[in-house]
Amino acid sequence: MAKEREIKCDCGGILAEKSTTFDHFETEALVCPKCGFITLTKEQAQKYVRLRQMHQIMDAERKIIKIGNSMGLTLPDELQQFGAKIGSKVKTEALGPNSFKVELEG
Template sequence: MKCECGSEMKIEKVEVFPGLFSEGYKCQKCGEIEFNEEQMRKALLVKEKAIKIMVKRKLGKLGESLILRIPKSVEESLNLKSGEDVKIIVERNKMIIESD
């Protein structure tokens, strides 16, 4: 498989989602990554398997702020502590809350 830059693409483990790796074609020169259909399927499977907990919650209101209550299962799974700093990342229609 050839890259648009003209260099050879090799099959490698590539980061398909933050922190998640699967197989894809990577250009040895410019670093461009491409997937065939099978590799895309595998990458999505890797992501599905990485989901440990999925819960639905209603947003609340406290003064002027929206609040989100963290379920016990999530608290325990990530060993979250009150007063701890977290990072909120907004990705398209998603909000990811990352603990250190």
């Protein structure tokens, strides 16, 4: 990991890397502990843009369909930008009694 340089806020506080909610999305950002000012590094901004794209692609109501004797969900084509392709592995994990996540591997 590259050594982070300290970035000073206008109020004199030192910005700290923190997970924060920025424009409705949970993302890593630099936050001033004194005045609450939030900014993004170039890398964080790129990640944030990707996160927003992912939300635009994935946040939707979908229908469970029948595939052979199994149930299936279709995934939007745009997800290929994020490394998903036919035959690629995903990891599924329960989050709650009626919620689960699908994680792209690799």
